[in-house]
Amino acid sequence: MGKKTSLNKLHQDNHAKFVEFAGYEMPIQYSKGIVEEHKFTRSNAGIFDVSHMGQLFIHGGEDLTADLEKIFPLDLKNLKQNCSKYSFLMNDSAGIHDDLIITKIEKGYLIILNAACKDNDFKILSNLLKNKYEMVLDDQRSLIAIQGPKSVEILNNTIEGVEKLNFMTGNWFDYKDQKVFVTRSGYTGEDGFEVSINNDLAEGFTQNLMEKGAQLIGLGARDTLRLEAGLCLYGHELDTEKTPIEANLKWAISKERISNGGFIGSDKIMKEIQEGTSKIRIGIKPKGRLIAREKTKIFDESEKLIGEVTSGTFGPSVNGPIAMGYIDKEFSKVETKVLLEVRGKKHPASVCGLPFYKKSYVKGVN
């Protein structure tokens, strides 16, 4: 089996079933199972060990900001300290090497990378930045997410002050005489936080959250939660053969950068914005209970091949099957009827908007 995170023993003690994911031994589920874990996150607070993801600290000043703007399609000059943005590392033809969250911190930037991509990302970024800056892919820190409506209350009881964070912002906080970096973010469609914490404190911190009522949630439920929320998963919806415009993620490209360009892949992005793309990412709702997994072929009503599913499962909160995929642009309109080929038979489905599950946020009283 692969590398272990600092929470490995805690996962074992909580009867995790493990899978190897990006070279790490990670919990796919615990004893309650994916459906219960999923619903618990939506109604209460789930804890996710995402320590396998990369935490890349790049130290530098204005030069670094200027150099990163040559890479990422973001207006980093105007990004305030402690604010985060969702973005991508692209190749020259705007194919996606990775999707990531970048946060401006006091001495530079913190970039959260996908586990399977982080080493390659590090190489690409080192080359692009010509080793001008100190770059640390920090494996001394764990990354623990807490997600769900009760996460703010539970985490604030453990790390006082996190309740004041706005969505997609972060800050350093004190925890047991050490500094932890907390961002209000996540990948479940719920309110929540991600906590970057020294490895030696990670298990105790997680147990503390569990004592306050949060529960460990595996990668299985993380996948059903993100899919219900309409969020992309690298290696499925995103890869080097797909662009952010095809992935329907134009919103993540700063407006200022669309007009001026100058980032890697910008020529292709600008061309695609003007001319459109031949395929685009959409949501798909199979009729009945049929589950259309990744690689399921999508046909139009005359049985012409028009696309392929990239993720598909059963959504516990929507209580039905859900999928995402890429489809020829002319069929991408919501409610277009399509056919999905599963086990040799074609089954009815329709194109639908994303997300499948939308949180009705309750405003705080403060």
Place this chain on the structure above:
Amino acid sequence: MSEVKFSKEHEWITVEGDVATIGITKHATEMLGDIVFAELPEKGSSVEKDGTAGVVESTKAASDVYTPVSGEVVDTNQAIVDDPAKINEDPEGSAWFFKLKLKDSSEMDSLMNKEEYDKFAKESAS
């Protein structure tokens, strides 16, 4: 009713007269996790020993259901198609999958009894 027998593909089977009732074992459901979809053979169709006779899907993956004996499908359990979670709740009872009119009752001979299956399941899980 006959003694419950088990297959290496984790199906259970009981026989009453010449009609066999078939489902998947509790061990199988524990391996699969939450079952969210079930597809059963068509009534009136013929199935062959060790051939596929349905599909179950969990949140994670799809798995074929095999028939441990040959025969004609005489009944299917629509309740588990409508609510697949029932399979996790009572796999070796009310959540049976289909009933077959046996073609060759000697096919039962090669199947395992409970003790043999429990040992097999324990070994195959480790």
